[in-house]
Amino acid sequence: MSVNQEWTPNIVAFCCNWCSYAGADLAGSGRMNYPANVKIIRIPCSCRLNPLFVLRAFQRGADGVILCGCHPGDCHYSTGNYYARRRMTMLFSMLDYLGIERGRTRVEWVSAAEGAKFAATMNDFVKTITDLGENKKLEDLRCKK
Amino acid sequence: MQRIGVFVCWCGSNIAATVDVKAVAEAAKHEPGVVFSTDYQYMCSENGQAMIREAIKEHRLTGVVICSCSPRMHEATFRKTAVSAGLNPYMVEIANIREQCSWIHKDMAEGTEKAIILARAAIAKVHLNAPLVAGTSPVTKRALVIGGGIAGIQTALDIADAGFEVDIVEKAPTIGGRMAQLDKTFPTLDCSACILTPKMVDAAQHEKINIISYAELDSLSGFVGNFTAKIRKKARFIDETKCTGCGICTEKCPSRKGLNDFNMGLNTRGAVYIPFAQAIPNVAVIDSAQCIHFRTGKCGLCEKNCSAGAIKFDQKDEILEREYGAIVVATGFKPIDASAFNEYAYSDSPDVVTSLEFERIMNAAGPTKGKLVRPSDGKHPHEIVFIQCVGSRCTEDATKGKPYCSKICCMYTAKHAMLVREKYPDVKVHVFYIDARTPGKNFDEFYRRAVEQYDVDYIKGMVGKVSVEQDHLHVQGSDLINNEQIHINADMVVLATAIEPDPTARALGTMLTASMDTNDFFTEAHPKLRPVESPTAGVFLSGVAQGPKDIPETVAQAGAAAAKVIGLLCKNELTCNPCVAHANEALCNGCSQCERVCPYGAITYEDKEVRSPEFRGIKRIAVVNGAICQGCGACTVTCPSGAMDLKGFSNSQIMAEVDAICR
Numbered sequence: 001m002s003v004n005q006e007w008t009p010n011i012v013a014f015c016c017n018w019c020s021y022a023g024a025d026l027a028g029s030g031r032m033n034y035p036a037n038v039k040i041i042r043i044p045c046s047c048r049l050n051p052l053f054v055l056r057a058f059q060r061g062a063d064g065v066i067l068c069g070c071h072p073g074d075c076h077y078s079t080g081n082y083y084a085r086r087r088m089t090m091l092f093s094m095l096d097y098l099g100i101e102r103g104r105t106r107v108e109w110v111s112a113a114e115g116a117k118f119a120a121t122m123n124d125f126v127k128t129i130t131d132l133g134e135n136k137k138l139e140d141l142r143c144k145k
Numbered sequence: 146m147q148r149i150g151v152f153v154c155w156c157g158s159n160i161a162a163t164v165d166v167k168a169v170a171e172a173a174k175h176e177p178g179v180v181f182s183t184d185y186q187y188m189c190s191e192n193g194q195a196m197i198r199e200a201i202k203e204h205r206l207t208g209v210v211i212c213s214c215s216p217r218m219h220e221a222t223f224r225k226t227a228v229s230a231g232l233n234p235y236m237v238e239i240a241n242i243r244e245q246c247s248w249i250h251k252d253m254a255e256g257t258e259k260a261i262i263l264a265r266a267a268i269a270k271v272h273l274n275a276p277l278v279a280g281t282s283p284v285t286k287r288a289l290v291i292g293g294g295i296a297g298i299q300t301a302l303d304i305a306d307a308g309f310e311v312d313i314v315e316k317a318p319t320i321g322g323r324m325a326q327l328d329k330t331f332p333t334l335d336c337s338a339c340i341l342t343p344k345m346v347d348a349a350q351h352e353k354i355n356i357i358s359y360a361e362l363d364s365l366s367g368f369v370g371n372f373t374a375k376i377r378k379k380a381r382f383i384d385e386t387k388c389t390g391c392g393i394c395t396e397k398c399p400s401r402k403g404l405n406d407f408n409m410g411l412n413t414r415g416a417v418y419i420p421f422a423q424a425i426p427n428v429a430v431i432d433s434a435q436c437i438h439f440r441t442g443k444c445g446l447c448e449k450n451c452s453a454g455a456i457k458f459d460q461k462d463e464i465l466e467r468e469y470g471a472i473v474v475a476t477g478f479k480p481i482d483a484s485a486f487n488e489y490a491y492s493d494s495p496d497v498v499t500s501l502e503f504e505r506i507m508n509a510a511g512p513t514k515g516k517l518v519r520p521s522d523g524k525h526p527h528e529i530v531f532i533q534c535v536g537s538r539c540t541e542d543a544t545k546g547k548p549y550c551s552k553i554c555c556m557y558t559a560k561h562a563m564l565v566r567e568k569y570p571d572v573k574v575h576v577f578y579i580d581a582r583t584p585g586k587n588f589d590e591f592y593r594r595a596v597e598q599y600d601v602d603y604i605k606g607m608v609g610k611v612s613v614e615q616d617h618l619h620v621q622g623s624d625l626i627n628n629e630q631i632h633i634n635a636d637m638v639v640l641a642t643a644i645e646p647d648p649t650a651r652a653l654g655t656m657l658t659a660s661m662d663t664n665d666f667f668t669e670a671h672p673k674l675r676p677v678e679s680p681t682a683g684v685f686l687s688g689v690a691q692g693p694k695d696i697p698e699t700v701a702q703a704g705a706a707a708a709k710v711i712g713l714l715c716k717n718e719l720t721c722n723p724c725v726a727h728a729n730e731a732l733c734n735g736c737s738q739c740e741r742v743c744p745y746g747a748i749t750y751e752d753k754e755v756r757s758p759e760f761r762g763i764k765r766i767a768v769v770n771g772a773i774c775q776g777c778g779a780c781t782v783t784c785p786s787g788a789m790d791l792k793g794f795s796n797s798q799i800m801a802e803v804d805a806i807c808r
Binding site: 027028029040041047049053061079112119 | 215216217241243244245246248249250251252255256258259262263266654655658660661662663668680681724742744775776777778779781782783791794796799800802803804806807808
C-alpha cells in the first residue's frame with residue numbers, strides 16, 4: 001500500500017457536510033498540509049455515523065478513525081452532533097473494554113471556518129496513530145484480497 | 146451492474162501539478178463496472194461537460210464519477226450535466242481530489258495514490274446509487290429581517306418594493322441601529338441622521354413592511370420556504386397604538402438615573418424614555434428595572450400625565466407566531482468593551498472615551514449638544530490623542546482583543562480628527578496608527594486631506610501607556626518612523642475600539658442553525674461566490690453580522706441579500722432535497738425510536754399491510770415525510786432493526802466507501 005517501504009497508517013475521517021467537510025476544503029484552499037494517509041468520507045451530519053462504520057473500518061484494516069462534526073450547539077440539524085457525541089462515547093467505552101487503544105478513535109469539532117484546526121487535527125491524529133502502530137487486533141485478514 | 150464513467154479533471158495545474166491524472170484515469174479503468182475513463186483539463190468547462198454528455202450517451206453510462214474539486218463547488222454543475230444527457234442527477238458522485246488531495250500534498254506519488262483511492266471510493270459508492278426524484282414544497286411569501294439597523298432597513302425596503310411582505314424584528318425600542326448614533330459619515334461628511342431617518346420613515350410607512358420593535362426571535366422551526374418563528378415582543382408597558390410620542394411622560398418621570406444607551410451612557414435618562422427624537426416607532430418605553438412604580442408600587446406620575454392613556458403597567462411579554470419563506474440576519478455589531486485595555490486608562494478617567502462615545506459628544510443631539518468638551522470637567526480640550534487598533538488585529542491575547550481588522554476605524558478616526566480640526570482649529574490632534582488602511586472609493590483622498598489640509602499629526606506607532614495625571618492624561622507612545630519615544634500631555638484620549646458581532650448573534654446562529662466563525666460572525670455559503678447567503682438554505686446575511694464593513698458596503702450587501710430573498714419568494718414551490726430517510730417496511734417494527742431523535746418531527750407511524758417473507762399482515766411502521774425530512778440521518782443510526790436508511794448516504798454506500806478506502 002505505502003509509497004515508501006516503511007509502514008504508514010491508513011486513516012478514515014468521517015466529516016459532516018456542513019462544518020468539517022467545509023473546514024477540510026478550507027484547509028485545502030489554504031494549502032495547509034497534512035499527510036496523505038487521511039481519506040475523508042462525507043456524511044450529511046456527524047449523527048449519520050453509525051458506530052458500526054467505525055468497526056467496519058477497523059475490520060477492513062484502517063489504523064485510525066476520526067469523526068469530525070460541527071461544534072456542539074452549532075449543528076446544522078440542531079442536535080445531530082449531540083447524538084454523535086453520545087454514541088461515540090458509548091463506542092469508546094466498548095473499545096476500551098475490548099482492549100483497543102483509546103487513541104485509535106477520536107471525535108473533533110471543526111467548523112467551516114477552521115481550516116487550520118482541521119489540518120492541525122489531522123497532523124496530530126496521524127502522529128498519534130503512527131506512534132500506536134498498526135491495527136492488528138481488529139483487522140480481519142480474510143477481508144484482504 | 147452499473148456502467149460507470151470516470152472523468153478526471155486536471156483543473157489546469159491545480160490538480161495536475163501534484164496528481165498524475167492520467168494514472169488516476171488508468172487505475173479507474175480497472176475498477177469493476179467502469180466502462181469509460183478519461184481525463185481533461187477543465188471538466189467544468191463547456192467542452193468538458195460536452196465530453197461527459199457524449200460519454201454518457203455513447204457508453205450508455207448509468208453512473209458517473211467526477212474526480213475534481215470539492216462537491217461543494219461543482220456537484221450541482223455536474224448533476225445538471227448528467228440531467229442534460231438524460232441521466233438522473235443523483236447518479237453522479239464527486240471524488241474531491243483538489244481541496245482534499247492535490248492542494249494539501251506536495252508529493253506526486255502520494256497525491257496520485259490518494260487520488261486513486263478517493264476515486265475508488267466514489268466508484269464503489271456510485272455502484273449503490275439509485276435514481277432519486279426530488280419532491281416540492283410550497284413557499285410562504287413573507288420575509289423576516291432580524292435587526293433594524295441600516296442593513297435590515299435597506300434589505301426590508303428592497304424586498305418590500307418587489308411586492309413581498311417583510312417583518313423587521315428589532316430588539317431595541319426603535320429601529321435605526323448604530324448608524325442612528327453616528328454624527329457624520331466618511332468620506333463625504335454627510336450627516337448620518339439626515340440620510341438614515343428618511344429611510345426609517347420609508348420603512349415605517351411602507352404598506353408591505355411591518356416593524357416589530359422591542360422584540361426578539363424566541364424560537365424557529367421549519368426550513369427554507371416554510372419557517373415558523375415565535376417572536377417575543379417584550380413588554381414596553383406602553384400601549385403602542387395609543388402613545389402619540391408627545392414625550393410628556395419622559396419629562397415628568399422623577400427617576401433620572403438610567404444610563405442613556407443611545408448616548409453610550411454619557412448622560413442619563415428617565416425610567417420612561419424615547420431613545421431619540423426621530424425614533425421609529427415614536428413610542429415611549431418603560432425600563433421596569435429603574436421605574437419607581439415597579440420597584441415600590443408608588444409613583445405612577447407618567448400614568449397620571451399621559452393624556453392618551455397609553456401607560457400599561459400590567460403589560461406582559463407577548464409571543465407572536467408568524468410564518469416566513471426567508472430570513473435575513475442583520476444583527477450588526479457593538480464596539481468591544483474597552484475596559485480590557487487598562488493601559489489606556491479607560492476605566493480610570495472619563496476623558497478617555499471610545500470612538501462611539503466621541504461620536505455622541507460631537508453630535509448636535511448628543512449629551513453636550515455637539516460641543517466638544519472634556520467629560521470630566523466640561524472644559525474645552527486643547528490636545529487630543531486618537532489611538533487606533535484598540536482591540537483590532539490583536540493576535541497575542543484572544544481574551545482581550547480580536548484578531549481581525551475592524552475595517553472602519555482608520556476612516557472614522559480620520560473623520561473625527563478632521564471634524565475636530567474643522568470646528569476647533571486651536572485643538573492639536575495626534576493619531577497613533579499601525580497602518581492607515583484606506584481601501585475604498587475616495588477613502589485615501591479623505592485620509593490625505595486629514596493629514597495635508599487639516600494638519601492632523603499622524604504618528605506611526607502604538608501607545609504603550611496612558612496615565613492619569615492631575616489635569617491631563619500623559620500619553621506615552623513610540624514613533625516608529627523617527628525611532629523615538631513620544632510623550633504627549635493630552636486633554637482627551639479617543640480609543641478606536643474594535644467592533645464585534647452583537648452579543649445576541651451566537652444564540653441566534655444556533656436557533657437558525659446557521660454556521661458562524663470563531664469570532665461569531667455569520668459564515669457565508671461561499672466566501673466569494675455566495676457572500677450574502679448562509680450555508681443554511683433560506684437564511685441570508687446582511688451587514689456587519691457577516692463581517693466588518695462600512696455603510697456603503699452594508700447597503701450594497703443589504704440589496705444583494707434582498708435580491709436573493711426576492712428570487713426565493715418569487716417561486717411558488719421549491720425543490721426538496723431527495724436525500725431523505727425512509728423505512729424498510731419489512732424490517733421496521735414501529736418502535737418509535739426514530740421519531741424521538743428526529744429534530745424536525747418528520748416521522749409518523751401508520752398501520753400498513755406488509756407482505757414480506759418474514760411477516761405478513763398489518764403492522765405499525767414508520768413513515769417519513771420527505772418534504773419535512775432534512776436528511777441528517779440521526780434516525781438511521783438509532784434504528785435498532787436497521788430499517789431506517791438515508792437515500793444518497795445509505796448504510797451500504799458508506800460502508801462501500803469505507804471498504805474501498807481500506808482495501
